[in-house]
Amino acid sequence: MDTKIQKLIVAPDTSLSAALRKMDEIGHKLLIIADETLSFHGLLSIGDIQRAIIADAGLHSPATQFVRKKLRIARSTDNIDNIKKQILRYRLEYMPVLNFDEKVVDVIFWEDIIAPDTVEVNNQIGLPVVIMAGGFGTRLRPLTNILPKPLLPYGETTILENIIERFRKFGCTDFHISVNYKAELIQFYLDSLGEKDYDVNLFSEDKPLGTAGSLGLLQDRLTTPFFVSNCDILIDQDYSAVYDYHKKHHNELTLVASLKQYNIPYGTLESGVNGELLSLKEKPELTFMINCGMYLLEPHLLKEIPEDTFFHITHLIEKIKERDGKVGVFPISEKSWIDIGEWPLYSKVLFQ
The missing domain is CATH 3.10.580.10 (CBS-domain)
Structure with a gap:
């Protein structure tokens, strides 16, 4: 065979x-x-x-x-x-x-x-997408001293265009990009692309507002469920499957999580009172679910984000859980998530 x-x-x-x-x-x-x-x-x-x-x-x-x-x-x-x-x-x-x-x-x-x-594509979802691109990219310096992180090269284009293209495959054409650091360069680059078959709205943070603070600026623009993506990740996944899961389980917010597996090269022990051995595991495999930086949110959550306040998306998740709201986790495989937010990670994919 x-x-x-x-x-x-x-x-x-x-x-x-x-x-x-x-x-x-x-x-x-x-x-x-x-x-x-x-x-x-x-x-x-x-x-x-x-x-x-x-x-x-x-x-x-x-x-x-x-x-x-x-x-x-x-x-x-x-x-x-x-x-x-x-x-x-x-x-x-x-x-x-x-x-x-x-x-x-x-x-x-x-x-x-x-x-x-x-091929007729039958998994078009057409949801709005918010890309969080307002950070300073400090972990990718000195590259980001010159270019903002979204405009760093990846393949034949930029990180930002790669993110947009992955969503466009699923009928997403309404993009909102949160900007702050070197915002004028991002605007200039998008303008230089000429005519596009998708819409881009840049909205600006006057000061850093965290991973969710700037979302409050979109209250009047987003009336349907919407994706939020960090600008330093790439997700290889059928995004319509994420949406189907989100709807089926009536989630208010869904996190995309990568299953990351670690092999411990030693035998691990658990002991109790007086040092008595309780268990022994030879070279165990540990699996963790890692937050990838991509989310799917219901639009009413925008009203729960405080105005002009530094506010992470983890703070929003905590608020939802405190009032017994539903937060779901959609798992993907380890290599379906590409994290390019730090130089060792970015250089690995850049020169592979």
Whole structure:
């Protein structure tokens, strides 16, 4: 079997945690669950894992508990048109092909049969987006002594344009950018781009107002749920899935969180009274949920932000929790989050 296909296959006893790592490693968010004889057990998507985590499943749970088998496979006798319809219907990265012994014999990839310019995108959400770009970028000095952080290069364009483009894929065309430091350069750069198929509104903080303080300036502009993104992060995720989760669970605010895993290279101990050993774990794996700096908010929250006051979004979250409001967490894999807010992180992605 082709090496490219073999990389997609994981064993039935693979844990959710290991499946996430595998997805990051191979750059696909869909895995084939099959045994050593290539007998098919199911498909596991990033959405399946996210739903399992949201339902409080343990990361060490076997992936087979969460796979869905129906209608997401092809048979070796199927024609390409039927396969195409299935891939389009479920928005699959690829579809495994099985023989009549239920063994994986091939994989048909999205890009092999569907030209990008012929695909009808059906996950357009069209929500407003607020990009917090008013900081001084002190952790990226001396670069930010010359350019504001949003205008630092990333790929062929800038960090700011990369953030905008990721949202535009999901029909978002209404952007509000909070500016302060070197605001005139950001305005000049956006003007230099010429005609755009999206709208940009720059609004200014007269003084630093924290990660949420400036949002209060948008009370009269935002009347629907809206995204907020820091200007030094990139998120590789279906943003419509974040919105679906937000609506389904009636959240007032949803945080996007990356699952970050650490392997401790030592045996860890827990002791009790008189130093008695209570537990011993050999080289444990620890998993934390890290706040990525992207949020989805309901518009009524803007009224809870004090005027002209330094106010972080964590303060807003605390206010919501204090009155028993709903704050949700939407999990993504570790490598679906790119943090470029510090020089070691930025240089790593800049020169890779």
